[in-house]
Amino acid sequence: MNKPDAKPHSSRVPALLIVLAAFLLLGYVLWQTETRPSTDDAYVYADTIDVVPEVNGRIVEMPVRDNQLVKQGDLLIRIDARPYQDALDQAKARLVTLNHQIGLTQRSVNAQQYEAASAVASVERARAQATQSNDTLQRLEKLLAKGYVSVEAVDQARTAQRSTAAELNASRLQAQRAGAAVSGVDALVAQRAEVEAQISLAELSLEFTEVRAPFDGRIASLRTTVGQFASAYKPIFTLIDTRHWYVVANFRETDLKGIKAGTSATLFLLGDTGKRFQGRVDSLSFGVLPDDGGTVIEGLPRVQRTINWVRVSQRFPVKISVQDPDPELFRIGASAVAVLRPDEPTKTGQ
The missing domain is CATH 1.10.287.620 (Helix Hairpins)
Structure with a gap:
């Protein structure tokens, strides 16, 4: 009498382990998604000002160049002071x-x-x-x-x-x-x-003939030079405030639960994905312009009679303050990835 073959039974074990590992991995991914929402719909942002003279005159000195770093108090523009x-x-x-x-x-x-x-x-x-x-x-x-x-x-x-x-x-x-x-x-x-x-x-007016940097920053969009006649209150170039950098990340509204000012975040820039930066949520947006919202005609809302069966969740900008940014890597508009960590203790006042 022959013994039954045990080979088919033993061959199903790896398959079961693979399926189990896949379910575990899927569960981990879902848990990560729920507890640490992330998005690659993000970009680098910093405050900027338009550098404008407050008096009219011809530019006689401009000791700065485009994309240069400047310190607070540095001379940016000198206008002919003789008049x-x-x-x-x-x-x-x-x-x-x-x-x-x-x-x-x-x-x-x-x-x-x-x-x-x-x-x-x-x-x-x-x-x-x-x-x-x-x-x-x-x-x-x-x-x-x-x-x-x-x-x-x-x-x-x-x-x-x-x-x-x-x-x-x-x-x-x-x-x-x-x-x-x-x-x-x-x-x-x-x-x-x-x-x-x-x-x-x-x-x-004589004092206004010298325009100096109000803060540490970087020159941007410089398109003129010495000899140009400058008009009062007409921008000459832009000054980026490099003291504070932010990442503006657009998160789905379903990911915003539990997110508030002070929530920890991990940030990556596509310019160098090998570096990670830490940050904290500065603020959450409370309004965006809807793409397909109803319009109001004569006081009554006009709503489309047909709707899509698939409902796409709205995205809201989350402004994240970056801690210890790399001044050579951070540029306004640079692509970024943001991962929020709401499960960590929130620190306020930063």
Whole structure:
């Protein structure tokens, strides 16, 4: 009697192991996908500013070149400062002239004030003389009734009384004219404030002829050179802020659960996939423009009557701050891969 062949049974073992390994690998991949979402729909980003002069003029110095690294405070552009220096010198000269004019006018005003004070004193003196003449006339008139004085003496007293009254009126008019003639330097002082403001503006314009780097960065899109006439507020080139680099990764909305600011991330750049960089989520976008959203007509939404059976999830940008970026590798727009690690403890404030 022959024994049954055990070979078919033993040949199924490797196949079962392979299937089991495949299921385990699939489970691991699904677990990784759920716990550590990743995307290759990502790019490198950094803040930029347009370098613009704030005054018009011809560029006389540009000690930078395209794609150069610069430090905060480095000179980027120098515009011909001669017109602005001349305007400043002119304003300062006008201020000197105006100060001299104010001094001369002040002396004239002082003299007018002295004349007005003298006229007031003359009024007081004329008033005293008029009072005395009036008292003298009254005494003489009483003595005339008793025959102690002559009529001629009374007439002389009346004449003196009228004369001193007239002098008092004349002194009053002279004092009014002297007081009205007193001018001031208020208008000139106001002009001096205006000239001082012009000097400040001229100094500011002169300062604006030099454009310096506000932060450490890299020059980009430089398309001009010395001799070009620069217009105020018209960009000349771009300055990339190399102090902070980001990766903007577009994740499916189904992957955003549990993702928040501070979530750890691992980043790769296609320029050198052998290097990995660490980062943390800076922020999540809360709005994108839908490709097939309904439109609103007369206040009512218009929705397509037919829809696709396959629903594609929307992607939202996630801004990731890069820690210790390689300054020679990071470029705006470079392709990147981002892997989020929400299972790690979140660190905030970074």
